[in-house]
Amino acid sequence: MNAVVVAYRWTPVKERVLNRLTKGLIDPKSIWVVENHAQSNWTGSQFQVVHGSNRFAEFSGYLEGMELVNPGPTLILNDTALIHHSVTFWKMQILRWQQQAISGIYGDPRREDFQTEHGGLSYYASWIFWVSSANAFDQLRASLQYAVERWDQVFSTDPNYRAFINRYLRGSLLHGWKNAGLRDQKAQDLKIRCIWAEHRLSRVLQDQGYQLHDLSGGHIIPMRGLDRLYSFRRRAQSFLR
Numbered sequence: 484m485n486a487v488v489v490a491y492r493w494t495p496v497k498e499r500v501l502n503r504l505t506k507g508l509i510d511p512k513s514i515w516v517v518e519n520h521a522q523s524n525w526t527g528s529q530f531q532v533v534h535g536s537n538r539f540a541e542f543s544g545y546l547e548g549m550e551l552v553n554p555g556p557t558l559i560l561n562d563t564a565l566i567h568h569s570v571t572f573w574k575m576q577i578l579r580w581q582q583q584a585i586s587g588i589y590g591d592p593r594r595e596d597f598q599t600e601h602g603g604l605s606y607y608a609s610w611i612f613w614v615s616s617a618n619a620f621d622q623l624r625a626s627l628q629y630a631v632e633r634w635d636q637v638f639s640t641d642p643n644y645r646a647f648i649n650r651y652l653r654g655s656l657l658h659g660w661k662n663a664g665l666r667d668q669k670a671q672d673l674k675i676r677c678i679w680a681e682h683r684l685s686r687v688l689q690d691q692g693y694q695l696h697d698l699s700g701g702h703i704i705p706m707r708g709l710d711r712l713y714s715f716r717r718r719a720q721s722f723l724r
Contacts, residue, residue, distance in 0.1 A: 484581075485552040486514040489544030490562040493518045493525055493532060500565040501530070504574055508581075509558065515551050517544040539631040540673060541609065542680050546631070549624050554617035556581070563610050567713045572706030577613060579700060586616040588623055588693050599641040605695050606685035609677070619693075626687040630680040638679040638686075648678060 486509050488501060493516055505514060516528065517535040533551070535544040541561040549559070558577060564570075580589045590607030597604065614620045638644070652671060689695060 484509050484513065484556045484558070486558040486560075487517065487545060487548030487552065488514065488530075488560055488562060488564075489517045489519060489535065489541040489548065491518075491537075492520045492523050493528065493562070495525070495527075497562055497565045498528055498530070500570055504565070504570050504577075505558075508574070508577060513552070515548050517548045519544050539634055539680065540677055542627055542631050542677070542684075545612075546624065546627050549620070549627075554620040554624075556616065557614050557620055559612040559614070559623075561610050567710070568610070569706050569709035569713075572702045572709065573611070575700070575702045576698065576706065580613040580615065583615060586619055587614075587696065588619050588688060589613040589615070589696050592695050592697055595647060597643040597647065599639040599644045601639060601686055604644070604647070604682065605689075606682050607688075607695065609681040609684065622688070622691060622693065626684050626691070629687050630684040633683060634676055634680065636679070638682045648675065651678070 486505060490497060501514070501516075502511075505511070511529050512531070514530040516530050516532045518532055519535045519537040519540070521534070521537070531551075533547075535547050537543065544561070545559055549557070564573065583589070588607075590612045591610065593606055593608055595604040612623060614623050652674065685695065
């Protein structure tokens, strides 16, 4: 089993949390960290750290990291997993994915209650993926490549979709973009393209026959509750700046 982690400023704190998340699951020598921050120069990691291009945020980082590992069971995530999510409960979820008998691509599923020209909007949030086989690995890599090749192409022109994007970017203490309070146009433009890529990636996977798997188990309710608490804290910090 491999892991690819995309970071923007790799730090000793993130290192410790990643160690806690992967301990007993993945050999540290099989974990690659793609550092997307050009000025970061922290050394001493127990993992293998390489610099990424940051051309397409975490999406290019995923592709660059996947080139470093052999196709097969792989955990793929960005460093928000180590800051804004419950490490204990998501580790339990990764263990459940490992035990799945059906080959596939797994992640954090989301569904919106409106239709676009592509049908209902259902997708994996792009902060975490688990691929259970070499075939799934190759398909995710191909779908990521497809998404970044269309980086500047809007995913949907449906008015419902435009309204969804606008609501997300405005944000609030309870919903939407965690960094909405920053009011940074460059960051906003990048976030829009990340959303398009996230939705396009999942659409391509579904078109290829990969089912969007729901999460189940007794850990889901507390896991979601803690994730929302961490998101609220981040939004509050952003809006108070």
